[in-house]
Amino acid sequence: MILPAADFIKRNSQFTYSIILIILIPAALVFNTLWTLRAVNRDVNLQLRREAVLVGSVLGNMSTEELKNREFLNKKFAKIQEEEPEIQNITVLVPNEENKFDAAATTNRLGKSGSDPVLSQFVWSSGKSHAAEVIDRTTNTRAWSVIAPIKDDDGKQIAMVDVKISTKKVDDVISRTIRDSIIVLSATVVIVLLLLINHFRFFEYARLFRKLKEVDEMKDDFISMASHELRTPLTAIRGYTELLLRNPTVTADEKATKDAKTIAAGSERLSDLVEDLLNVSRIEQDRMKFDMKPVKLDFLISTALNEIRVQAEQKGLRVELTPVSPQPNIMADEDRIKQIFVNIIDNAVKYTKEGSVTINQRVEGETIRTFVNDTGIGMSPEARENLFEKFYRIKNDDTKNIPGSGLGLWITKQIVERMKGKIFVDSIEGKGSQFTIVFPIQH
Ligand SMILES: Nc1ncnc2c1ncn2[C@@H]1O[C@H](COP(=O)(O)OP(=O)(O)OP(=O)(O)O)[C@@H](O)[C@H]1O
Ligand SMILES: [Mg+2]
Known part of the structure; x- marks a missing residue:
């Protein structure tokens, strides 16, 4: 005890x-x-x-x-x-x-x-x-x-x-010394007190910081638990909706088909969000696995592009990929590279009403730079400052009807940096944006 x-x-x-x-x-x-x-x-x-x-x-x-x-x-x-x-x-x-x-x-x-x-x-x-x-x-x-x-x-x-x-002289010196010592002592006590007040302030900050960290950890635990719990019922909803959409009774009924499609789109969005939340908790708890090996970017970008091509074509956007040749190797995890480019290209398509999404590359020194350009809504310099923050979304008339969680770019930046890369953005409001992803070349 x-x-x-x-x-x-x-x-x-x-x-x-x-x-x-x-x-x-x-x-x-x-x-x-x-x-x-x-x-x-x-x-x-x-x-x-x-x-x-x-x-x-x-x-x-x-x-x-x-x-x-x-x-x-x-x-x-x-x-x-x-x-x-x-x-x-x-x-x-x-x-x-x-x-x-x-x-x-x-x-x-x-x-x-x-x-x-x-x-x-x-x-x-x-x-x-x-x-x-x-x-x-x-x-x-x-x-x-x-x-x-x-x-x-x-x-x-x-x-x-x-x-x-x-002994008067000595006694005088002694009493003067005592008096001086009392002054020094009082000044020291005041200084120590001031230091302590400061110290207590820091102490309070440290306590708050600890509390915040605890809350943050609790939130992470909750996100991780909730996402796992949501995943199972969502898979079931998506599976059964797909079955419904193939059911002749439903396909024969226009209204029922429309309703089932709405459920399908909603559950799709939800499972994207759950996937993003899971990624956030994996990154924050440093549980995201990276299978690092020499890979070529062009092939992976083209796979990512193909996943989004249908959406782009539905919007009437021209999509183009011009890789450098010969393509150098970089050290990275294939799936994570795909995830990065799906996020960036998905944004380019999502935030572009008309025009094109073009991807090109350049080798610069010991790095390979990939530029994802769009002719979309662009963003203001102020908005760009917080772009890579968690849950950050630009709120304006252009974006209000576009769904999203504001997690895509945060996850992307974390993954890029964990693979020793860099990401940055250039944009002109109303004209378009350019996202640059830089990776060191592996010889
Ligand atoms: N290419 C782009 N053009 C204009 N704005 C963009 C572009 N890419 C991102 N944005 C802005 O940055 C914000 C953050 O993007 P991010 O990808 O993180 O989130 P999201 O697209 O809103 O949601 P999700 O998590 O589903 O990707 C977006 O809400 C959007 O306002
Ligand atoms: Mg996004």
Whole structure:
């Protein structure tokens, strides 16, 4: 059993991906900023501590006279502060009788050392310098404080120096970095959101596209099923109508003959349509078989022409085929070639009221071109644009009474292209059309 959440993720992978993205990108940014800040803080702290220790050690060696000479000390302090502006305060601490420490000299304007008594005591008794981070609660500022022992030339501990280095500069940089990071983070979140909105739009399109494909497949399945189902009863209708037309009782009756002929013509049209629909579903499902071998076009065109000749003659149209000689071979399926030319010639005859349908050929480079010309109704340039689309029929006064499904040219183009050929049309409205079918020559 799949858990509901896992099932949801599986079905909505796009959605889940988006959510991960919106959380992950800003989280990565925040993590990166915090990580960098931590590293900077650590490095700078280390640096400041080192500086404080250094200053402490500079002052660490003094004679008792120097220690008592305030002027000397103040000069020394001023020099150090000039070199190290980060130094907040330097205080020299000397022990008094109460075992506490007085500020012998200090840069603090109020004259106070501000030194931690516990720390001072610790350094005094251990004789070792000590660095610590101190926070001033009133101003909410940080500083590094180093208390180091001061020894005389004999190595005797005579005082201590307390150096405070302000971390204000670093803290300012850090808070500026945090502020900048928040701006970058907000901008990133906005960009990610915009990307996601776009992403969801595409996601919606993809969903629609999938749905459309499903509908298309359903339609194909329906066409294929319906055509097969229609075929059997239609064959029966056509067979029995033929029998009726040969039945003496029917042939003796003019009205009955006319009715039977109407049924015959109707069922003929229906079975053509069913055949076309079957072809469409075969092509769309890539089930159309092509038995490719070297063939000559002229013979196949003439067979196709013969199938339509009666219709043409009934309309009083002149039909003519002028093939090239010698006829080159092309690689194709014979039945499909016939199907192509039956469709094109059938159209030429169907959409021509008077005049002729002429077919001629030309070898051009490595191709053979067959032109099917008619002197029919022709078509406008706009109509020609959609000519090879499924179910497309030109609707005007000239065509309204001509039956057809609009599938013939779509099927023809698909078949031509599957045999590596090309088909195109030229036409002048009211004058006629020329369909050109090109196939590569097979040597
Ligand atoms: N030779 C032509 N002259 C003028 N119009 C043509 C010609 N051939 C095709 N057409 C136009 O192109 C349209 C599409 O042709 P197509 O052969 O695909 O369909 P159809 O002839 O209407 O039906 P069917 O599927 O039975 O062939 C036709 O409806 C017609 O308007
Ligand atoms: Mg047609």
